[in-house]
Amino acid sequence: MYGQNHDESLWGDPYAFRPGRFLERPVERDELIPQGGGDPATGHRCPGEGVTVGGLEALAVRLARMEYTVPEQNLTISPHRVPTRPHSGVLLAGIR
Numbered sequence: 001m002y003g004q005n006h007d008e009s010l011w012g013d014p015y016a017f018r019p020g021r022f023l024e025r026p027v028e029r030d031e032l033i034p035q036g037g038g039d040p041a042t043g044h045r046c047p048g049e050g051v052t053v054g055g056l057e058a059l060a061v062r063l064a065r066m067e068y069t070v071p072e073q074n075l076t077i078s079p080h081r082v083p084t085r086p087h088s089g090v091l092l093a094g095i096r
Helices: 049-065
Strands: none
Touching: none
16 A cells, blocks of 8 residues: 555555645546545554554553664565565664
């Protein structure tokens, strides 16, 4: 999905926040894979959203209390890799 939604041949300057781009031309089928849209119980949402949000809520408190540093790393993302993740992953050092 990351690669699809950041394809420069479909979306000029795909990293810019320009909601008006969707008024410039009709979006063809299979050009955009939106995330979200309405009530999770009735709308088109990720079926794993509830589990993910619950996990993040539990993890956020623990991460906020940890002492760590973030070393230099390559956070570029390939639009061709599935699943999408930064090139070097996300590295933490000195975790206590």
